[in-house]
Every structure is written in structure tokens, then in C-alpha cells.
């Protein structure tokens with residue numbers, strides 16, 4: 001059987017993964033570039049290669065019982081999808097959010113597999129999480145949930161086999177609780193989770209890495225257009241780990257960050273969010289876990305309930321909240337208002353239709369696979385530091401992160417540059433595909 005027809009392939013995939021619309025969307029976005037490529041590169045026209053690439057190695061679902069503060073027994077569903085380990089141990093975050101489903105975790109694990117394939121180190125792809133909603137939960141409830149989650153997850157992860165980290169709803173507090181439970185059960189755990197606090201084995205700069213890396217990538221992109229970040233207006237969405245550190249680096253490099261958001265609304269700051277405002281935000285969001293609506297007046301920002309940032313005119317947009325947060329209408333608004341570059345801090349934040357609108361407006365979009373790879377890259381550096389027992393300084397990690405982001409950018413150019421035009425989506429998809437396909441073929445997967 002030869003691979004000829006994208007529609008046929010996608011309809012078989014949809015049948016097999018019935019109802020998993022995010023997973024099918026993520027695969028479709030890659031296959032739209034892979035199918036034409038394979039026609040011109042017969043060495044990849046290998047029977048069932050694409051089926052082998054889109055079938056996860058395994059997907060585990062488990063129950064997570066926990067006791068709430070009222071003494072009531074509760075239960076949530078946990079997941080770990082180990083998608084592909086041809087390049088190295090499964091690697092990818094854990095997400096705690098009520099929208100988590102098998103489809104969401106599979107799409108994230110698939111994306112992670114391609115993202116990790118762009119990195120200079122050998123990391124496979126995986127993702128996990130739970131439909132547990134951390135919002136409004138006490139610290140004690142989070143602690144109990146994390147302990148229970150790890151009590152089951154521990155059967156499936158191991159240093160050099162599967163190394164989770166954080167994602168939405170899982171930050172350094174949760175990683176600490178998960179890691180503590182791992183070590184109660186198995187002593188040897190130094191490298192089994194990344195995103196640990198630096199005081200007990202984490203890497204310096206891991207919290208900042210995704211946001212900073214995304215901005216370093218933006219710098220590389222702008223160089224190609226003989227431009228820089230200085231003075232550029234930027235809209236950032238989200239107000240979590242990725243968004244706040246992206247905003248911090250943008251501000252440090254002279255750009256003007258106009259917005260941030262959460263799932264309830266957005267803040268707008270015409271003069272730009274400076275370091276003083278961002279430092280205040282970090283304490284308010286990361287430590288006090290407050291909502292933007294409460295913080296906005298102290299920050300001196302306008303708050304818009306129920307709004308997303310995409311109606312605000314800007315040159316660059318950084319969607320850093322969640323999947324499918326930019327739809328066709330938002331994309332058209334950005335395009336009409338003169339937005340020229342979109343860097344995806346989040347995973348798959350742009351719908352398929354919105355992607356088409358960006359192409360129509362000539363907006364250059366960099367997919368999360370490339371733009372947000374800095375987080376997992378520094379997770380890889382954390383694994384290296386854990387393996388050798390030798391920690392690196394903040395500036396050493398920062399230098400390595402910059403080099404890695406430049407390298408990921410160059411990998412996108414290898415397959416995405418045609419004359420003066422650069423298609424980062426195609427570049428990331430094909431560069432990731434070629435390494436994965438060759439490894440799958442070489443290992444007989």
C-alpha cells in the first residue's frame with residue numbers, strides 16, 4: 001500500500017480515534033505538509049509509515065480517588081499517553097484542567113513528539129494529566145490529589161523511561177508534591193520529573209524557559225525581516241507560566257506588552273506592562289493565585305470581562321493560554337489591525353480556519369512545536385544536570401536555551417524556506433517528520 005490520499009488517511013484516522021477531534025486536528029495539521037512531501041520523497045513512501053507514526057505506543061487511563069476538605073470521597077480520571085520513544089524516553093508535561101480528555105492528551109502527546117524531534121537532544125513524546133480542576137481547591141486538596149495521582153502514575157514512569165513535567169494547572173508546587181510522593185514509594189527519583197524547584201534538583205531558568213524561549217524565537221524570526229523587538233507592540237494571552245515570562249522577556253528587550261488574559265477576561269495597558277507591574281503580577285498569580293479582575297485596578301490596567309486580547313491592534317501576537325484560543329474571527333481582527341507575526345507559546349492555539357485566515361493576510365505564524373520548545377528543552381537540560389549531578393548557573397542555562405532556540409529556528413528553515421518566504425509551520429512539521437520517520441524506519445517500529 002502506498003500513501004497517496006490525505007482525505008482517505010484522515011477519514012481512517014477519525015474512524016479509529018472516534019470523537020477525538022483535537023487529536024485529529026493536530027494530526028491533520030502535520031499531514032497537510034507531509035503528504036505532498038512524501039510524493040516528492042519516495043524514500044518515505046513506506047507502507048503504513050504514517051499509521052505507525054500516529055498510533056501511540058500506549059495510552060493509560062486510571063482513577064484518582066481523593067478526599068476533599070469536607071471529608072467527601074471524590075474521584076477524577078488520570079491519563080498518561082506514551083506516544084513515541086524512538087528518539088528517547090517519553091517526555092512531556094502533565095495538565096490538570098477540567099477540559100482534559102483522552103483526545104486532548106493524545107493531541108498534546110502527538111505535538112510533543114514532533115516538538116521534541118526538533119531539539120538537539122534525544123527525547124521521545126508523551127503527555128498526561130487529569131480532568132481535576134485545581135481552581136478553588138485548597139492547598140491541602142491539591143496535595144492530596146497530587147499524592148493520589150502519583151500513587152498510580154508511578155507504575156508507568158521512570159527515570160530514562162518516561163519523565164513528566166508541568167503544563168496547565170501543574171507548576172512547581174504540584175511538581176513538588178508529585179515528586180515527594182514518588183520518592184516515598186521509590187527512593188531513586190532524581191531524574192523522574194522535571195520542573196522541580198532548583199533548591200532540590202531542578203534546573204535554574206526552567207520556570208522562565210518556555211516564555212523566554214518563545215521570545216528568543218521571535219528575535220530570530222524578526223532578524224529575517226531585518227527588524228527587531230524594540231518598540232514593537234505585542235498582545236500576549238494567558239497569565240500563567242508561559243505568558244508572564246514571555247511578557248517579562250518582551251519587556252526586557254524593549255517591546256511593549258499591551259495585554260494579558262485569563263479564562264474570565266483580559267487586561268489592557270496602553271503604556272505596556274513594565275517590570276514593576278510584571279513582578280507584582282508574578283506574586284499575585286503564582287503565589288496568591290488571584291484573578292486578573294482583582295489585580296487590574298492595582299496594576300493600573302483596564303479589565304475587560306469576557307474578552308480575549310485579539311481585538312487590540314499589535315504587531316506581534318503571543319497566544320500563551322490554551323488550544324484553539326484564536327478562531328477565524330480573531331485571526332481576521334489581528335490581520336486587519338496590522339499584526340504581522342504570531343508566535344504560539346501555547347500548544348495548537350490557532351484553529352485550522354484561523355490558520356487559513358492568517359495565510360490570507362500574510363501573517364507569519366510560528367507553531368508551538370517550534371516556538372514553545374524552550375520549556376521542554378530546559379527540561380532536557382534538567383535531566384542532563386540530574387544525570388551528572390552538576391548544576392549549571394542561570395546564565396549557562398540561558399545561553400544554552402538561546403542556542404537551542406536558534407537551532408530549532410534553523411531546523412524550520414531547512415524545510416520551510418523557499419526563496420525569501422518562510423513557512424514555519426511546514427518547516428517545523430517536515431523537519432520533525434524526517435527525523436521521526438528515519439528513526440522509525442531504522443528501528444523497525
Ligand code: NDP
Nearest residue numbers: 167168169238239240241242262263321322346347372375
Ligand atoms: P498555566 O496553568 O500556568 O496558565 C494557563 C493560563 O491560560 C492561565 O492564565 C489560564 O487562565 C489560561 N487558560 C487555561 N485554559 C484556558 C481556557 N480554556 N480559556 C482561556 N484561558 C485559559 O499554564 P502554562 O502557562 O504552563 O501553559 C499555557 C500553554 O502553554 C498551554 O497550552 C501549555 O500546553 C503550553 N506550554 C506550556 C509549557 C510549560 O513549560 N509550562 C511548555 C510549552 C507549552 P485561568 O487561570 O483562568 O484558567
Ligand code: 2IT
Nearest residue numbers: 092093165167375376379
Ligand atoms: O508542552 C510542553 O512542551 C510542556 N508542557 C513541557 C514539557 C516538558 O517535559 O518540559
